[in-house]
Amino acid sequence: MSSTSVPAQPNQVDPARGAQQNAVVELMRIAPVADELAQRFAAAGHRLYLVGGSVRDALLGRPLTDLDFTTDARPEQVRTLLTGWAEAIWDTGIAFGTLGAVKRGATVEITTFRADSYDRVGRNPEVVFGETIEADLVRRDFTVNAMAVQLPAKTFVDPHDGAAALVARVLDTPATPEESFADDPLRMLRACRFVAQLGFEVAPRVLTAMREMAGEIQRITAERVQAELSKLLCGAQPRRGLELLVDTGLAEYVLPEVPAMRLAIDEHHQHKDVYHHSLVVLDQAIALEEPDNSPDLVLRLAALLHDVGKPDTRRFEPGGGVSFHHHEVVGAKMARKRLRALKYSKEITEAVAQLVYLHLRFHGYGKGEWTDSAVRRYVTDAGPMLSRLHKLVRADCTTRNKRKAAALQRTYDDLEVRIDRIAAEEDLRRVRPDLDGNAIMELLGLPPGPLVGKAWTFLKELRLDRGPLAPEEAEVELLAWAKEQGLQPPDRG
Structure with a gap:
């Protein structure tokens, strides 16, 4: 496990160490919001960590607007600490220990440490709040998302060598991939998505587990699968993510029409x-x-x-x-x-x-x-x-x-x-018949109904074939059509 307080000046000798330092430098850039929040938690006797994708993106030099935190404070304690500081608070995820807030344009989400258990039948865990950052990080999907920075001390916490994996651009799991994917099969699809978004490779043991466990994705709802697939397709390199989806057999359950094209x-x-x-x-x-x-x-x-x-x-x-x-x-x-x-x-x-x-x-x-x-x-x-x-x-x-x-x-x-x-x-872009519905009904003496729709369609087809017609010419064509249909338009005398 790596848990170190690093200076702001980067040391380029060790790439992983340099990545840690870069994360802290980026954190210092956004420090006003993060530090204010951390000071409130520390004053109340609670620990607060920037965690997960926020740390990963800081290491990658990607822009940070949404900040993810984890804490030992329980949800109602988090609500109390946010009240009076945040400009807005929402608690739609409170059942899973998460509260969100906005402060000066920054969106923050704070989740109580989790130590969940899974029945490995569905996807939703039995929510259990944890006591340590280490227990929280080991249950996360990939090591590159299992890093944290403790605030306000800015101590880097990396028990699963996520910084080294990030430098190597490799996706691996904190626990064994079999345990991780059995807990939440959606993580296999997330691996494909991160390959598409970030250009990473999956570790050999992760690839093996994905191939062996592809069928487990059927436990996941279509809505969640769709959300991951859309993120994959909108990534910088969707082809790579799709190739992994097909090569592992996941596509047979998610988009079977795509691997079928190999035939x-x-x-x-x-x-x-x-x-x-x-x-x-x-x-x-x-x-x-x-x-x-x-x-x-x-x-x-x-x-x-x-x-x-x-x-x-x-x-x-x-x-x-x-x-x-x-x-x-x-x-x-x-x-x-x-x-x-x-x-x-x-x-x-x-x-x-x-x-x-x-x-x-x-x-x-x-x-x-x-x-x-x-x-x-x-x-x-x-x-x-x-x-x-x-x-x-x-x-x-x-x-x-x-x-x-x-x-x-x-x-x-x-x-x-x-x-x-x-x-x-x-x-x-606005091709319409040369006569509207009211004109058609008046000319043919028809009430609203299917015949008016048929006449409208005839005039639209005529418009497509011949281009715009003068109203008088359109009327002549419509009357001729009505005669062919056996209609008796009123005498216009």
Whole structure:
């Protein structure tokens, strides 16, 4: 165990020691809030430690805004100590010993030492408050999250050599990985997430345990799995996290459609398989994201899942070819089903399914053969997903033939120019019939009902085919349609 008070001047001889010192330097930068809180706890006879991800991120030089603390004070004592100091307090986690507060823009969470026990059937532990920092740290997920800094003395506490693991960029567990994952199987998914977020490797014994215990993830609720998966996908290197998810067998329970893609040969015969192709598309889609914006979860999910329909639609053609007819239709249904099972919101689920459904549409464009009507339909069907669809289609070009790749990109450039031109002329993002529902009912003498909806749809299709019509021309077309439907519009005399 390492428990040392270190000076603020770093000693670079020992990387782990230097990391400890850097953590204290970072802590001193945010010291006003942390020190004020520590002084209050010390005056009341309680110990307070900055702990977990806050210490890890300080060591990594990542910005600290949310601060995690642990203490020997019980929750009601913590509430008393926060009252009068914090600007706001919340106790939604008090059953697990956690209270939160805000002070001068900093969010703090303070949790009483824990020494929980698990029934290893569900995930929720029997909450037991502990007495020592050492007992609290040994129950944490990984050694890089099992470090603490005691305040106000700024004594570094590292009983499991987390600083050395951080320098080595290795994820290991304080207890044996079998014990840790049996207590909380979600930790296996968190390992994949940290690989994606931080670029770490998992220790060999952790990798072995993940492979042997992958099925235990079924104990975890879909909501918790989804939260970790989303963080993984929004990490700096999601491909690495996904590869670990697949290699350990966890994906068979979390996203089985992804490892299933290893069974399909890509139709271009230029990739190991569709799984590998999808990871390349994910990388390329991320590269097209706006640099100043947050990671685009919808785009990343769509890039990963755009070809999930290929295994179910694979056909071996005479002469040795392989086809995947209508895989975008099957894939959209599969993506929708999986995202619903993972409890993603309806908005995210439908957006991803629509992108999967539309990702092949562009390949009918040829060398620009689409009519303006086809361009309008492309834009209208994409709706608010158009910008993402542009990125997905471009990312889906993974051919190693540089000439072919350049030609595809130029063709898509041409499509985007046409979209911009027509949009400027017609405001494509708000394509609506040239007559509204009230005008339709008045012209045809109809009450509100399904026939009005059918007439509205007819006019919208006409608008997509021919562009904007003058009201008089739209009325003539609608009356002709009504006659074909056997309707008798009133005499307008």
